[in-house]
Amino acid sequence: MKFKCPACGLRMNALHFKQAGLVNDQLTSICDLCLERGLSVDDYGNTAIEVFAGSLLYQFAGGKEDGKRVLKVSRETTRAFEGLLQDYDGSRLARQQIDRTAFNKAVIDSEDGKLPVPEMGADFADNLAKLGLKINFQLNDVDFVDRERIRTKYNYRCQYCGRRGHSVDHMHPVSLSHDNDLENLTLACSECNRIKSNMPYYLFIRLNRRLGQVNDQLVRYEDSLETLKGEFKRRRKQLTAEVRRSQTYRSPKLTEMRQHNKQLQDAIDSLQSDYDHVRALRKSYFETGWKLDQISHRTDII
Numbered sequence: 177m178k179f180k181c182p183a184c185g186l187r188m189n190a191l192h193f194k195q196a197g198l199v200n201d202q203l204t205s206i207c208d209l210c211l212e213r214g215l216s217v218d219d220y221g222n223t224a225i226e227v228f229a230g231s232l233l234y235q236f237a238g239g240k241e242d243g244k245r246v247l248k249v250s251r252e253t254t255r256a257f258e259g260l261l262q263d264y265d266g267s268r269l270a271r272q273q274i275d276r277t278a279f280n281k282a283v284i285d286s287e288d289g290k291l292p293v294p295e296m297g298a299d300f301a302d303n304l305a306k307l308g309l310k311i312n313f314q315l316n317d318v319d320f321v322d323r324e325r326i327r328t329k330y331n332y333r334c335q336y337c338g339r340r341g342h343s344v345d346h347m348h349p350v351s352l353s354h355d356n357d358l359e360n361l362t363l364a365c366s367e368c369n370r371i372k373s374n375m376p377y378y379l380f381i382r383l384n385r386r387l388g389q390v391n392d393q394l395v396r397y398e399d400s401l402e403t404l405k406g407e408f409k410r411r412r413k414q415l416t417a418e419v420r421r422s423q424t425y426r427s428p429k430l431t432e433m434r435q436h437n438k439q440l441q442d443a444i445d446s447l448q449s450d451y452d453h454v455r456a457l458r459k460s461y462f463e464t465g466w467k468l469d470q471i472s473h474r475t476d477i478i
C-alpha cells in the first residue's frame with residue numbers, strides 16, 4: 177500500500193510513515209525523510225494515514241493543516257526518487273549494507289540539490305553511486321580458499337550442533353557492513369544450514385541455545401554410528417577375505433561371522449532410528465518456535 181507524503185509529495189509505502197522503537201507504534205502524517213529533514217508532523221495533515229492508523233489501532237501523529245510543500249521538483253524527478261526508495265526498500269542487501277538514516281540523508285541531500293538526482297529507470301547501483309552510496313552485490317561469495325580455511329579452523333565441525341559439517345556461512349547474514357572477513361564466517365552442517373535458512377537467524381540462535389544437551393547427544397549418535405559403520409565395513413571385508421581364503425561359502429566359521437555381522441547391522445539400524453527420531457524432534461522444535469514467533473509478531477502487519 178502506498179501513501180503520499182504531504183510534505184515532500186513522494187508516494188511511498190506505509191513503512192515510511194511508521195515510527196519504530198516506540199512502546200506504542202505510531203504512524204506519522206509525514207514520511208521518515210521529512211522527519212529527518214526536521215519538519216514537524218503538527219504542520220501537516222494526512223487523511224489517508226490517519227484513516228490507516230485508525231483501522232490498525234495505531235497511534236496517529238499529525239496535524240489537521242496542509243503545510244507547505246518542501247520539495248519542488250519535476251514530476252519525472254519525483255518518480256525517480258520514488259523508484260529509488262522502492263529499490264532500497266525491496267533490496268535486502270541494500271538495507272543490510274546502508275542503514276536507513278544514512279540512505280535517507282543522501283536522498284534528502286539529493287533533493288536539496290547538494291547531490292545529483294537519481295535517474296528514472298536507471299540501474300539501482302548506478303543511482304546509488306550518484307548519491308555517493310555503494311553496495312557490494314557479491315557479498316555472499318566467499319572464495320574457495322577461504323572456505324577451506326574456515327573448515328580447517330573449525331575442524332570440520334558444525335558450530336551450531338557440533339556434528340560434522342562443511343558448509344561455510346555468514347554468522348550475521350551478511351551483517352550491516354562489509355563482513356566477508358573470517359570473523360564473520362562459520363561452519364555449519366547441512367541439517368543446521370537447512371533449518372537456519374528457513375527462519376530468522378536471531379531466532380535460530382536463540383532456540384539452538386536451549387538445545388545444548390540434545391546437540392551433544394546428536395554428536396554422540398553421529399560418532400557412534402560412524403564407528404559402528406566403520407566396524408561393519410571392516411568385518412564385511414574380513415568375510416570376503418575368509419570366503420576367498422577357504423574357497424567355500426559355507427563353513428561354521430563363516431556362519432559365525434555372518435551372525436556377528438547381522439547383530440551389528442541390527443544395532444546400527446536401531447541406533448540410526450533413534451538418531452533420526454531425535455533429529456526429527458529437533459527440526460520440529462525449530463519449526464514450532466518459528467511459527468510461535470510469527471504469531472507473536474502478528475500485530476506488525478505493515
Ligand SMILES: [Zn+2]
Pocket residue numbers: 181182183184185186206207208209210
Ligand atoms: Zn516526505
Ligand SMILES: [Zn+2]
Pocket residue numbers: 334335336337338339341364365366367368369
Ligand atoms: Zn549442525
